[in-house]
Amino acid sequence: MPEALIQHPFMSTGALTECNAEAMVGAMLAFELALAEVQETAGALPKGASRRMTTTLEDHVFDLDAIATGVSSGGNAAIPFVKQSRTALSEDLKSCWHQGATSQDVLDSALMLLLKPRLTAINHLLQRAKSASLVLMDTHDDTPMVGRTLMQQALPITFGVKVAHWALGLEQARRRLAPLIERGLPVQFGGAVGVHSGWEQQGLDFMDALAEKLGLATPVLPWHTDRQPIHALATALDAVAGAAEKAALDIALLTQTEVGEVSEPGGEGMGESSSMPHKRNPVRCALIRGAARQVHGHTTVILNATAQPLERGLGEWHAEWAPLVDSALLVEGVLERLVELFEGLEVHSEAMRRNLEITGRAIMAEPVARLLAPVLGQDAAKRLSTEAAETACRTGRSYAEVLGNHGEVQGRIDASELDRVTNPALYLGSSKAQVERAVAWLQAN
Numbered sequence: 001m002p003e004a005l006i007q008h009p010f011m012s013t014g015a016l017t018e019c020n021a022e023a024m025v026g027a028m029l030a031f032e033l034a035l036a037e038v039q040e041t042a043g044a045l046p047k048g049a050s051r052r053m054t055t056t057l058e059d060h061v062f063d064l065d066a067i068a069t070g071v072s073s074g075g076n077a078a079i080p081f082v083k084q085s086r087t088a089l090s091e092d093l094k095s096c097w098h099q100g101a102t103s104q105d106v107l108d109s110a111l112m113l114l115l116k117p118r119l120t121a122i123n124h125l126l127q128r129a130k131s132a133s134l135v136l137m138d139t140h141d142d143t144p145m146v147g148r149t150l151m152q153q154a155l156p157i158t159f160g161v162k163v164a165h166w167a168l169g170l171e172q173a174r175r176r177l178a179p180l181i182e183r184g185l186p187v188q189f190g191g192a193v194g195v196h197s198g199w200e201q202q203g204l205d206f207m208d209a210l211a212e213k214l215g216l217a218t219p220v221l222p223w224h225t226d227r228q229p230i231h232a233l234a235t236a237l238d239a240v241a242g243a244a245e246k247a248a249l250d251i252a253l254l255t256q257t258e259v260g261e262v263s264e265p266g267g268e269g270m271g272e273s274s275s276m277p278h279k280r281n282p283v284r285c286a287l288i289r290g291a292a293r294q295v296h297g298h299t300t301v302i303l304n305a306t307a308q309p310l311e312r313g314l315g316e317w318h319a320e321w322a323p324l325v326d327s328a329l330l331v332e333g334v335l336e337r338l339v340e341l342f343e344g345l346e347v348h349s350e351a352m353r354r355n356l357e358i359t360g361r362a363i364m365a366e367p368v369a370r371l372l373a374p375v376l377g378q379d380a381a382k383r384l385s386t387e388a389a390e391t392a393c394r395t396g397r398s399y400a401e402v403l404g405n406h407g408e409v410q411g412r413i414d415a416s417e418l419d420r421v422t423n424p425a426l427y428l429g430s431s432k433a434q435v436e437r438a439v440a441w442l443q444a445n
Contacts, residue, residue, distance in 0.1 A: 010291040012332035015118055019329060021064045027110035028081050029057060034213040035101060035189070038206055044199075045096045053093055060088050075318065078103035078110075100191050100199050100206065104224055104312065108188035111324065112216055115233070118328040119181050122240065125335035126174040130442055132342035133167035136160070141435040144425045145261060145352035146363065153363050156356060156424040158431040159261075159347060162250065164438035169243035170338075171442055177236040186229050187211040190222025193311045225308040230320055237327045238299040244334045245292035251341060252285035260351045265344030284337040291330040298323030298330075356424045361399040362389035364422040368403065371421045375412050384408055398422075 001007070008016055036050040062084055070080025086097045098106075141160035146153050189207040190196060196203020211218040223229055254261040264282050301323045305316035356363065365385045372381035388406060392399040400418040403409050409418075420426060 007326075010287055010294065010333055011326075011329040012121070012336055015121065015329045015332045018117065019114055019325060021068070023114060024077065024110060025062050025064065025067065025081060027113040028078060028106050029085070030113060030214065031106055031109045031210075032082070032085065032098060032101075033057070034210055035099070035206070036096060038209040038213055039096075039099060041209070042202065042205065044099070044202070044206075046092075049093060049096045053089060053097065056089055056093075057085060060085075074103070076103050076107055078106035082106065100196060100203065101189065102192050104317065105189045105191070105222075107321070108223075109210075109214065109216065111321065112185035112187065113214060114325065115328050116185055116215070118332060119177065119185075122237075122328070122332055122335060123174065123177065123181055125332065125339055126170055126177075126240070128339045129170055129335065129342050130167060130174075132339065133163050133170075134439060134442060136163045136342065136345065136347070137167065137435050137439060140347060140349070141432055142428075143347070143349050143352065144356060144428060145349075146355050153355075153359065155363065155366060155429075156427055158428055158435070159349070159352065160435040161431040161438075164435050166243075166247040166250070167442055168438055169246055170240070171445075173236070173239035173243045175445070176239050180233060180236060184215070184217035185233070186219040186223065187214055187216040188219075188222060188224070190224055194222040194224045196222075224311060225313060225317075227306050227308060227313075227316075227320070230302060230324065231306050234299050234302040234324060234327060237331045238295055240331050241292040241295035241327075241334055244331075244338045245289050247338060248285040248288035248292075248341070251345070252282045252289070255282045255285075259355065261348055261355065263346040263348065265340060265346065284341055288334050288337050288341075291334045295327045295330050295334075298327045302327075359389070359399075360392035360395075360397055360402075361422045361424065362392045364399060364424060364427060365389040367421050367427050368399070368418075371413065371417070372409070376408060380408070 033050065033054050036045060036053050039045045040047065040050045062081070067077055067080045067084065070083070071077055074080060082098050082103070086094050089097055137160045139160075140163065141158060143159040144156050145159050145162070147155050147157035187207065187210050189203075189210050191199070191203065196206070199206065207222065208218050210216075219229070251262055251264070253259065255263055263280070264284050266280075302320055305313070305319045308314075308316040365388075368388070369381045369385040372384060375381075376384065384403075384406060388399060388402045391397070392402045395402075400415070400422045403413070403418050403422075404415050
């Protein structure tokens, strides 16, 4: 698979270097060495056994290709890894290796170790996005622009309140992820059928000590076929992807040539077309949305694998691995690009004003109808405001002028009042108050 060309560009480059096959083997090794240390401390292994294992294996060069090949026969990477590790140990240590564990213990715990720093990085990027959005909100809390529904001009809002909604979506997603970071991802240790066979109560003691040693959370029980931890992680990542995708979609729509209200940050070759030199494509938005769509698909796979049979998944567990890791790498890549967007977004307030005027201010038909209703009656006010809006759009005249010249309005509504009620900057509703409220909520946490 040409992943370097069609998969990795959507992901975080830094995360890719830290989430490769070597790192996965390192995480499996960390689990096994920690288990040996915990068992030795409890008197279940000979004194000095864990130190000797560490000395032998910490610099051991594992055959990654052989481990990958072994997945086909064993069903997961832990089995060939355990075999290679045991082969490297001296005869008296072989029986001490992997005691009481099963391959799912190794692999689940290794994945949690692998993903733990990714969650920290994702949280940091979300905090950066929040900081950048707060700057945009402060700068543009009273910058009027067109509010659009069903892709059509509706009524005025401010750019600040638009950014506030992006920021709230991202922060709500971050708060879904935060408990997983604070509590930690759980260690897995249950043995063959999840009840620490042969170790009795001591098995739970091993599990608790292992969690502390690895810096992972202590589960209530082993979770071999209780996939709620994976479900929670996958859906939290998906929430981040969805919130980022919303912002990228809005930004991309606002960059359209005919709209031109924002531009992505520039840069050498950024957004260039292979055939049209004049274009500046919203490439960051495209990459964000492309990555988010992949995350949504991965989440579906994981959700469909939530119910697993009896004491070990038959394909469901196996289906989780790649989507879970890929989702984390994709979300981190999404946020790196979103931070670039927020921190360098070019906002064209003059284009926003231009688009508010593009219909001759016919966008203000709603407040006009409200002004006319007490004078003309509800039905006549709605009819006249609609007719005048259509005339203003068709002729290029201002909405206020068309209204003022209408026979049913002349002499009944003052021209200055028509100018006021058709001024988009004076009809922004609670936009400014919403920004203030959003800022307070964002800064309180």
